[in-house]
Amino acid sequence: MTAAAVLVLYAAVATTAPRGPGGGAGRSRWAERAPRLAIAVWLAACASVVASTLLAAFAVAVPAPVVGHRLAEFFEVCAMLLSGWRAPSSPGAWAALSFAGLVVARVVWCGAAVLVEAGRERRRHKEMLDILGRHDGELGAVVLDHGEAVAYCVPGRRGRAVITTGALRSLAPEQVAAVLAHERAHLRGRHHLALAAAEALSRAFFRLPLFARARSEIARLVELLADDVAARGHSRAHIAAALVRLATGPAPASALGAGGETALIRVRRMLGPAHPLGRGERLAGLAALGALLAGPAAVVAVPGVSSFLAHHCHTISIF
Structure with missing residues (x-):
């Protein structure tokens, strides 16, 4: 005991x-x-x-x-x-085992729900990209005709990096390459799985601060990690400049975007990197x-x- x-x-x-x-x-x-x-x-x-x-x-x-x-x-x-x-x-032993069974069932149920919902949303978005987007072999990404500057990736099987024509017009070629390296880092690192695990636990224990905080922190940290991976082959100044232009471009649901609300914080981090x-x-x-x-x-x-x-x-x- x-x-x-x-x-x-x-x-x-x-x-x-x-x-x-x-x-x-x-x-x-x-x-x-x-x-x-x-x-x-x-x-x-x-x-x-x-x-x-x-x-x-x-x-x-x-x-x-x-x-x-x-x-x-x-x-x-x-x-x-x-x-x-x-x-x-003893009744106490049965109560303890029943409670443990409920916890396991709750986690499994929420995990399955997160995976099914995200998979459904990504399939719909990929179908839309097949119709409206065009694959650019030189960029290694899908180009979507859209005026707003947005870059993101759709993870999962046959994951895709996506960039809009608005982003291509507003970014220099070096910045485009850096942004797409960021998105490919998400795909190669399978960052969506870490996000899915955090989301499932947050749903399963939605009233507990630890799990809600973990979800928000992991969403922030995967972007920092993708920035670091992109910085291995591209100038940090180019990444920072691209983030400024993409800061207001939100990613679709179930996708990972280079912009978003953390972009300006990440700009400061790119321009003033801390020691590892x-x-x-x-x-x-x-x-x-x-x-x-x-x-x-x-x-x-x-x-x-x-x-x-x-x-x-x-x-x-x-x-």
């Missing part, structure tokens, strides 16, 4: 904290310098809360001594473990990522392993 209480307390604090793993001054210090790592940390924080909830229910339903005994049986013979398992009989994370900082970030992913399982495992050792160490011989 101690493990369950620890996990529940952690989940409660993490989901209601006003600032997430990249919030406040810490965000400006490291998340914008390592957006890929920051995205992973946000997703790991959300996953650790869900895992803590599920594992807390498991800890209530299956006491530590039972885990210890069953581990011993597993090492002796797996068949005995399966045949010797008994369903929990040092080795120590990156190792600390990776350690935090590992702790978020492995921590809940370790909390649950410690009592069971302790019970296993307490009850069965006398059978272990040292040769």
